[in-house]
Every structure is written in C-alpha cells, then in structure tokens.
Amino acid sequence: MKDNKLYTHEELAMFREIENGDYTSMSDAEFAARKQQHTQAARNTIQAKSRKKSLNIRLYGEDIERVKAQAMREGLPYQTYLSSMIHKIATGQYRAV
Numbered sequence: 001m002k003d004n005k006l007y008t009h010e011e012l013a014m015f016r017e018i019e020n021g022d023y024t025s026m027s028d029a030e031f032a033a034r035k036q037q038h039t040q041a042a043r044n045t046i047q048a049k050s051r052k053k054s055l056n057i058r059l060y061g062e063d064i065e066r067v068k069a070q071a072m073r074e075g076l077p078y079q080t081y082l083s084s085m086i087h088k089i090a091t092g093q094y095r096a097v
Contacts, residue, residue, distance in 0.1 A: 064078075067081065067082060
C-alpha cells in the first residue's frame with residue numbers, strides 16, 4: 001500500500017482495487033467524455049490566465065525616467081519591462097527589499 005499522506009482517498013481506493021484484483025478500466029465512451037471534460041477545463045484555464053487587463057497608475061516623473069533607463073539597459077520597452085517586473089513580484093519570483 002502507498003503512503004496515505006501522499007494520495008487522495010480516491011487514489012487509495014484505486015490502489016486497493018488493483019491490489020485485490022477488482023480494478024476495471026473505464027469504457028472507451030467514459031474515457032472520451034472525461035478526456036473532453038479535462039480538455040475543456042484546460043482550455044478555460046489557459047484562456048482565463050492569458051487575458052490581460054489594463055492598469056492606470058500615477059507615478060513620480062523621476063521614477064518613470066529611472067524605469068525607462070532600466071528598461072533600456074535590459075533592451076525592453078519600458079511598459080513591457082514594468083509588466084514583467086509586476087508579474088515577477090506577483091508570482092513570487094522577485095522579492096523587493
């Protein structure tokens with residue numbers, strides 16, 4: 001039996017069925033239906049995650065000039081640079097000190 005802390009109740013039940021010889025595969029029709037559900041869920045997730053929204057903020061002029069200079073050093077347009085930095089902060093890839 002597998003480590004109970006790593007698996008869901010559903011997975012543990014499946015392991016028991018396999019070990020007891022009671023496991024049966026799902027039918028082709030059920031598999032196709034499940035595959036279609038999961039494919040649609042993946043599409044919905046990708047679509048929701050890839051939508052961009054606009055944001056208007058007011059910044060000090062000096063800060064904008066500094067950001068533009070940093071973006072230029074990185075070889076990026078400053079709005080792309082800002083978007084990248086915000087994304088890194090939001091996803092925990094960058095932590096401000």
